[in-house]
Amino acid sequence: MSIVNYKTDYEIQQTAFDVLHKQLGISNLIRFMQQYDKGYGNYTVDRDEWQKNYTVDSLFAEIEANKTKHDIKKT
Numbered sequence: 001m002s003i004v005n006y007k008t009d010y011e012i013q014q015t016a017f018d019v020l021h022k023q024l025g026i027s028n029l030i031r032f033m034q035q036y037d038k039g040y041g042n043y044t045v046d047r048d049e050w051q052k053n054y055t056v057d058s059l060f061a062e063i064e065a066n067k068t069k070h071d072i073k074k075t
Contacts, residue, residue, distance in 0.1 A: 007015070020029050 017029070020032060024032060
């Protein structure tokens with residue numbers, strides 16, 4: 001039986017930064033990190049707002065309309 005030592009999220013993040021720093025150098029590491037943005041807002045609330053008018057029937061009708069529009073055969 002083997003024992004698995006799981007790393008914490010912080011330890012994984014530190015290891016990743018160390019590897020990236022070693023492979024990319026500091027300036028390219030910074031450039032890499034600048035490509036990512038946590039965004040803003042609350043996706044769950046936003047999603048509920050833009051999906052509030054959807055029903056199973058309306059989604060099914062839209063799928064069927066797109067099948068017809070694109071001449072997709074039913075299987």
